Amino acid sequence: xxxxxxxFGKVAVLYGGNSSEREISLISGEAVYNALKIKGVDAHLIxxxxxxxxxxxxxxxxNVWIALHGADGEDGKIQSxxxxxxxxxxxxxxxxxxxxxxxLFTKKVLIANNHQTPDFLILDDTTTxxxxxxxxGSPFIIKPCSQGSSLGIFIIKDEDQYNxxxxxxHQLNDxxxxxxxxxxxxxxxxxxxxxxxxxxxxDASNEEFYNYEAKYLxxxxxYICPSELDKEVExxxxxECLFIFELFNIRGWGRVDFFLNDDHRPVILEINTxxxxxxxxxxPMAAKEQGIDFxxxxxEILKNQS
Numbered sequence: 001x002x003x004x005x006x007x008f009g010k011v012a013v014l015y016g017g018n019s020s021e022r023e024i025s026l027i028s029g030e031a032v033y034n035a036l037k038i039k040g041v042d043a044h045l046i047x048x049x050x051x052x053x054x055x056x057x058x059x060x061x062x063n064v065w066i067a068l069h070g071a072d073g074e075d076g077k078i079q080s081x082x083x084x085x086x087x088x089x090x091x092x093x094x095x096x097x098x099x100x101x102x103x104l105f106t107k108k109v110l111i112a113n114n115h116q117t118p119d120f121l122i123l124d125d126t127t128t129x130x131x132x133x134x135x136x137g138s139p140f141i142i143k144p145c146s147q148g149s150s151l152g153i154f155i156i157k158d159e160d161q162y163n164x165x166x167x168x169x170h171q172l173n174d175x176x177x178x179x180x181x182x183x184x185x186x187x188x189x190x191x192x193x194x195x196x197x198x199x200x201x202x203d204a205s206n207e208e209f210y211n212y213e214a215k216y217l218x219x220x221x222x223y224i225c226p227s228e229l230d231k232e233v234e235x236x237x238x239x240e241c242l243f244i245f246e247l248f249n250i251r252g253w254g255r256v257d258f259f260l261n262d263d264h265r266p267v268i269l270e271i272n273t274x275x276x277x278x279x280x281x282x283x284p285m286a287a288k289e290q291g292i293d294f295x296x297x298x299x300e301i302l303k304n305q306s
Contacts, residue, residue, distance in 0.1 A: 005040045008302060009062025012055075014078065016047035019070035020147065028277035029067035035298035036065065048072065053081055064089040065302055066274055074274045075101040075146065088305045092251045092273045100248055100271040103145045104175050113247055115240070116267045118180040118259075123166065129159040132178045139181050142166060144174040155181065182259040182267065187227065189241040189266075190275070190286040191254045192297070193304045196238040196245070197286035199227040223282070225289045233264045240266055252304040255283055 013036065015029020016022055029045060036043035044061075046052050048068060056064070064082055066089055072078055076098030082089045091097070099105050107117045119136055121127065132140055142165060143153040152172055154165040169176060190197035203222035227234060241256050248271055255275040258266035275283045277298070287297045 005299070008041055010060065011036060011041050011043045011063045011065055011302065012046045012052075012061045013043055013065045013067055014046055014048050014052060014073075015067040016049055017068045017070075017072050018049060019068070019072050021070035021073075024276055024278060025067060025069045025073065028069065028281075031277050031279075031294070032065055032067045032298050035295040036302065038295050039299045041299070041302070048078070053085060056087055057085060061087065063087070063302065063305060065298070066090050067277060069274055069276065070147065071101075074272070090252055090301050090305045092249065092254065096249045096251070097273045100250075100273055101146050102175070103143070103270055104177060105145075106248075106268075106271060109247065110244070110268055115244060115247075116261065116265060118182060118267060118269070120177045120179045123176040123178055127178075129156070129162040132156075132162070136178060136180045141179040141181055142169065142176065143179060144169050144172045144176055146174050147172065184259060186257060186259060186269070187237075187266070188255055188257045188282045188286075189238060190283040191241075191245050191250060191256070192283070192287060192292075193252070193300060196242050197283070198225055198289040199229065199234055199237060200225045200282050200286050201227040201229075202282075221280070223285055225285055229264075237264070237266050244268065244271070253283065253301045 013029050013033045015025050017025055033043050033045045043065070046055060064087055066073060066078060068074070068078060074097055076094040079089065079094040079097050083094060099109065104122065107120060110117045121132055121135055123142065139155050139157045141153060142156055142162070152169045156162045156165060166176070186202045188200050188202065201224040203224065244256055245254060250271065250273060255272040257269040257272070259269065261267050275281060277284060284294050284297055292300065
């Protein structure tokens, strides 16, 4: 074990919670907790299913490492509570989290600032399969706006499938959109301490797309880092991704996911303010290529807290 990192005081690793991504958050939180302990940090695991704010205040925690994914962890709720309680925490502030958690709002900001994102339509009960396919082509994607880990995302190929899946995700009580389908590898750019990490290329050809199974369960998904892109192309993409991180005021760390168009410009899918920290996760993979091991990465994220 390295020497004690006393400068951070008592650090709470918030994990678990009540979102649909609870199981992933439990894995991320355990990994972060173990890494911080190895680095000599006085870290404590706290599941936010319990009255965590009271515990943070009663036990006089000095810092919080947020390892929560999805609703409550990435949508600004936790961040706003910590801001009101005057407790420093990792990652972005409330407004950035709430904005980027909503894919529709994210798209509108990207488009207004001349960044590319897949074409889309906002869905309601009157929207027809024919209307969507005429506008976006077929197949197309339908998805809720405020879920993570590819939950509730479907590739739609015919009217019957559309009607069935629309009803299914309508139960999520969320904005719903249809989105242009891209057939090709997905890429991701990690962000750490105001710099963009090496790009990762994702080959999920074993699945329909880079879905929950491909992200967290499959050992067949391939991750290529270095990305195999031309060096000048990669640097140009990283520069644009940095502009996007700055546009949304992403702090400390994060990740942006994208496809590439024919001109090798990123077509932005989404921005993650609390990316996964599991064995399949992308930010640790990119950091490793930069020479930053997992334990050091967790400590660096803590150092760059809000």
